[in-house]
Amino acid sequence: MSQIGSKLAGSVRQAKAQQADKTTTETTPVKPATKREDVPLPSIPSRRVWPD
């Protein structure tokens, strides 16, 4: 086993680990956006305008 061969092999292992990390990050499920109907409606105080 040559020294340079071991170094090359080590660098490939490192590249594989980095790629695996990247894939995990990329495949992390994204939290689904809250459905529109789930969002509570804003409470706006009713305002009555009387004619007089």
Next chain:
Amino acid sequence: MSAKVFAVSNQKGGTGKTTLSMNFAAGLARRGRTLVIDADPQGSAGQWTGLAPDNRPFPVSVIAVAGNLAREVNRFRQDYQYVVIDCPPTLETETTRLAMSASDTILIPVLPSPIDLWASVRLAQTIEQAKLGNPKLGAYLVINQLEPRNALSRGMQQALAEFDIPSLKGGLRRRAVYRTSAIEGASVFCLGKRGEAAAQEIESIIEEVI
């Protein structure tokens, strides 16, 4: 007749995909009817045959496919014994995905350089994904431009063992005749004594994969 289909692929440019495709196809043509599909938009395989003199045409037909590659390959399977697809230098295209789904074997030329090795790491994952749809798909790494006196070249086998893809025992040495064959529109099999050693390398690759 149902052709054996080979894709020559690597996401990195300049690894020798077309050189391997053309000489490999020329070697296969000595065994049976062979077709090269130039799936690389650069069109290097087509340019290669265009440089062949009229009295000595390249021994293999080269076609460029614009439509659905997998469908075209299946169409040619009946008429040829071997089909070689020269893939584009990227994994992100539909063409590469279709080439992997339509092939029996993928040959991946890699240069004896750390940067080329690192760039090839992602290819292993892509092949694993392709195998989900094409379980019989085989893949081999092929060392290109090997220089036996160079320490980096000698360390390659050790580094390639880290990949989840097997590497062929045979590889291509760094030889000027491979470049000469392109400029002459020929294969190393047609260059007489000049191409003898290179032709033997291609022959050993063929013996290993068919």
